[in-house]
Amino acid sequence: MEYTNKIVTGDCLTVMRTISDNSVDVTFADPPFNLKKKYNGYIDSKDMEEYLHWCQQWIEEMVRITKPTGSILVHNIPRWLTYYASFLNYVANFRHWISWSAPTSPMGKSLQPAHYGILFYAKDMKQNKCYELRSPHKRDRKSKYLSKDYGGKKAALHPYGPLVTDVWTDIHRIKHNKYRDKHPCQLPIHLLERLILMTTDEGDTVLDPFMGTGTTAVAAKRLGRNYIGIELDPMYVEIIKNKLSQETSNSKLGDAWVSIFLKKIVTLRNIDWDIIEPYYIIPEDHKQVDFIEIKLNSSNSAHSPQPLDLSETSLF
Ligand SMILES: C[S@@+](CC[C@H](N)C(=O)[O-])C[C@H]1O[C@@H](n2cnc3c(N)ncnc32)[C@H](O)[C@@H]1O
Numbered sequence: 001m002e003y004t005n006k007i008v009t010g011d012c013l014t015v016m017r018t019i020s021d022n023s024v025d026v027t028f029a030d031p032p033f034n035l036k037k038k039y040n041g042y043i044d045s046k047d048m049e050e051y052l053h054w055c056q057q058w059i060e061e062m063v064r065i066t067k068p069t070g071s072i073l074v075h076n077i078p079r080w081l082t083y084y085a086s087f088l089n090y091v092a093n094f095r096h097w098i099s100w101s102a103p104t105s106p107m108g109k110s111l112q113p114a115h116y117g118i119l120f121y122a123k124d125m126k127q128n129k130c131y132e133l134r135s136p137h138k139r140d141r142k143s144k145y146l147s148k149d150y151g152g153k154k155a156a157l158h159p160y161g162p163l164v165t166d167v168w169t170d171i172h173r174i175k176h177n178k179y180r181d182k183h184p185c186q187l188p189i190h191l192l193e194r195l196i197l198m199t200t201d202e203g204d205t206v207l208d209p210f211m212g213t214g215t216t217a218v219a220a221k222r223l224g225r226n227y228i229g230i231e232l233d234p235m236y237v238e239i240i241k242n243k244l245s246q247e248t249s250n251s252k253l254g255d256a257w258v259s260i261f262l263k264k265i266v267t268l269r270n271i272d273w274d275i276i277e278p279y280y281i282i283p284e285d286h287k288q289v290d291f292i293e294i295k296l297n298s299s300n301s302a303h304s305p306q307p308l309d310l311s312e313t314s315l316f
Pocket of ligand 1: 010011012013030031032039183185186187188209211212213214215230233236
């Protein structure tokens with residue numbers, strides 16, 4: 001396709017209207033939230049009716065261009081997602097409302113918003129591609145024991161971690177300025193990597209109509225997927241292109257694509273566990289996983305067909 005692995009500078013509606021029906025594997029959108037955020041050029045304060053009418057148009061375009069096997073993912077605050085769901089329910093199939101926890105100051109008011117939502121719709125429920133994922137066990141910071149009490153079921157513990165649910169508390173917003181680009185709403189790369197591992201295969205194409213700083217494209221490239229990015233602001237497009245020129249498709253352990261953050265695997269696909277398991281030192285008695293965190297063993301060449309090199313992965 002004309003736009004494969006390109007970042008297009010322009011209006012997403014105009015560009016998406018030039019893309020054929022059923023031609024992209026996954027569409028992901030993180031639009032402006034209409035909360036008066038200070039972007040470089042875009043004015044984030046539309047009248048509510050105008051904002052929602054505009055959202056309905058690009059959502060319908062996303063659905064139209066997504067393949068029958070594909071997924072439509074939209075990130076926003078719950079307030080706007082309630083409207084998005086009402087548009088999407090007519091043109092696609094609801095799969096999940098993922099709650100991405102984003103804790104705020106404990107000194108704030110009661111019921112202060114502390115999560116974002118990601119709507120996950122299938123273009124066609126019967127054909128939809130969706131892989132089960134695992135994330136590492138959560139542990140007490142000091143004792144290192146598992147936070148969850150597995151009671152008498154400890155022998156059945158998965159050594160790496162549980163299946164991912166629809167509440168994501170283990171991925172944090174980017175807090176430090178040194179890890180951010182000059183943009184008010186940059187998402188963490190491993191959030192997008194989780195979504196991409198869940199809904200695509202190697203070589204699939206992910207389109208993001210609001211590319212911002214290029215998080216979706218970077219995640220797609222690291223995971224051996226193709227991307228199509230659209231962004232209105234040429235200054236952000238410059239940032240994206242610079243970042244992409246430094247990325248390689250190497251977020252892998254053996255033959256398995258994985259999401260890495262701070263030199264740890266933070267998401268893997270359940271079907272890849274057999275490939276990944278030999279890279280870890282795992283206690284024979286799985287009950288010990290309750291207090292021993294399994295570690296990657298890159299030196300065990302007998303079990304490691306390819307040495308693991310996490311050094312090139314940027315740490316944010
Ligand atoms: C919430 S940000 C996306 C941030 C992105 N997910 C990231 O991680 O960097 C929304 C982006 O949409 C862009 N934008 C606003 N209106 C647009 C339009 N009509 N077409 C394309 N991009 C647009 C803004 O310039 C802004 O960078």
